[in-house]
Amino acid sequence: MSRFPLVEDRDGQTVVRIPLTRGLGLTPLQTVFAFLGLVGLFALPFLAGLVGLSWERLFRGILFGLAAVGLNLLLRHTELVSFGHAAFFGGGAYGVAVLAAHYNVSEGLLLLLGAVIVGTTLAVVIGYFVAGYVDIYFALLTLAFNQVLFATVFRSGFFNYNDGLQVRIGGDRPTLFFLEWTTLGYDLVLYYTTIVLMLVMLLAMWKLINSPFGRALDAIGQDRTRARFIGIPVEKYVWLSFTISGLYGAFAGGVYALLRLHVQPEPTLYVFVSGEILFMAILGGFTTLVGPLIGGIILVYLLEAARFWVEYYHALTGLVLLAIVFFMPKGIVGSLPDFNAWVAGRVREPGRLQEDVRSATAAVREGVDRATTTVRIIVFGVK
Template sequence: MSRFLVERDGETHVRLLEGMELTKGQTVLAVVGLVVLFLVPDITRFTGLSFTAIHRGILFGLAAVGLNLLLRHTELVSFGHAAFFGVGAYGAAVLASHFDVSSGLLLLLGGVLAATTISVLIGYFVAGYLDIYFALLTLAFNQVLYAFVLQSGYFNYSDGLSVRPDGLNPPTLFGLEWTSTGYDLILYYFTVVVLVVSLLVMWKLINSPFGRALDAIGQNRTRARFVGIPVEKYVWVAFVISGIYGGLAGGLFALLQLHVSPDPTLYAFVSGEILFMAILGGFGTLVGPVIGGVVLVYMLIQAPFYVEYYNALTGLTLLAVVLFLPEGILGSIPKIGTGLARRRRDPGLLRKDVTTLGSSLRRSVTRAVTTVRIIVFGVN
């Protein structure tokens, strides 16, 4: 075997980095995913797909990857991750509007530093809390930041700030000024590179002793303390790392939109959307939150062109995921594939599943009708 191919558990694995090994199937999926990412500008040019929607979806998906560190490994649900996304975006906007910084990379760095600072402060106060208390505290801090920005003249109230240093042209990227089309393309490819590097870093992190300690904390905090893990300190560090990912995504969002306002970045519903992305794509996987980000953002942007009550579409999607794909889109694919293979071998399983599904649907409809009768008529 070469140094890039190793035998493990009777199967050949491809070694990408030290300690990072993928099966042949996973390697093929990773290569296909990378190719698709880099071909998105060409794919959208020759189809009806929206390039901007996909780009924005990747950015929000990156923020969801950060949130997923808490959700998957420490089993903590944050309702306030829009705070870091918004602070990252406003950090870049403030440097462009008030300090005339023209370098896109410096604007991005400023946004990440601002989000890191805020995550350190918030994490210090919330790291020791669990369950609903943790969720509500993160939501409260998010709303405080939202209200502060909304009522501050420095951040231009609800109108927000421009990310055009000279008031007309976008920031420079890599020291060069670009046309509008060139700027969008270069920023997209830079975003893809940042995404890939961020996923690799997160993979190394969750497979390190630190990541295993987070898993222990998520399973049982008391037991983790008994084995010597400083629980609050580890949760605090994980919270800060999660915030850095959110700030990185927010800074890139500011460079893409070239204008930052409170509602699309800091509002509490944005936190809910980021959480929904992780669940939709599959919070038990590394790449799932990115898939969820692209799918949800695309729906939110494109759905108003096709349906009148487009906000209900996200709710129906969440219900469908919870009922039929509880492990998310990406997390459910292996089980769907295994199930289809079993059904091909034994056709009787398909008839059994259809019968079971029909019974479940009848019970659900009966309960729904009964509930409506009680609410409307007051009788059972």
């Protein structure tokens, strides 16, 4: 008998769960991954350089990934696709920059609080107008609001146009915990403070999606009409979830501004940033909690490092997205259970591996034939 409780998962299988906190239990394999992930996060500034990686670049990936975690609340549970979440990331970043540049606020935690207030307020206002829409209308409305905000900042002298604003007071970086730090000390304190707060936010998100409120969002995503008939205030719940998702983006944008110490509209508010945040959720696995976070780390590093590998580095990211959609539709983290089951099945039955190879070969050949036929039709007008 196991000393840990046996719990029935969503697939009806009985699995061992190691309790971490009330209501939160992980399988032994998930516990190992969680432990390794925590060790990796806290050791990142010291280990990244040993393998030739830039930990500051990975830090930026974590921030964008946290914004994608917020977006995933909409994508996974209400099944709404937002093309405007850069508005909250950029709103948080500009909240920090405006307070520092125009009002001389010098304490980093106060700047971060201001970022969360600004970004969340934007989410409240935008969410009020879009909560009643679905599908393409919701996506286009969020895109429109994002573009309006970008154009306003881009053309405004208050935000210093496209040159942006410095997050410095008298030429000095902000303080953290009301203390002045060296350049390395500032980055490390900011990083570890962010990691601790991020873990709290991930736990809060887990609690949220497994609460009655989270179940109501699932019902809304499955069928709005039925959810409305059973008494769920659909627009109110969508509005609230939209606001929460914006809060996560605002926090990430605020930390980004404190890290970069300079905020411009294109890296924070441009519509393509919204697309990248959505890409991160899909890349890591929008059916999981930490998948978007992993997707953010991978995509930011890929976007910034690929330019040194190939000339057309944006095409490389497009190919990665195509590969994920076609071969790993659940994303990287979401596909791990399927991969584990596949490996276990091939260990028990090695002969099935040959069948997989033949099936994969046939699928590739069929794809090539379709592509060839399409090219012939486009170029020559015949099959």
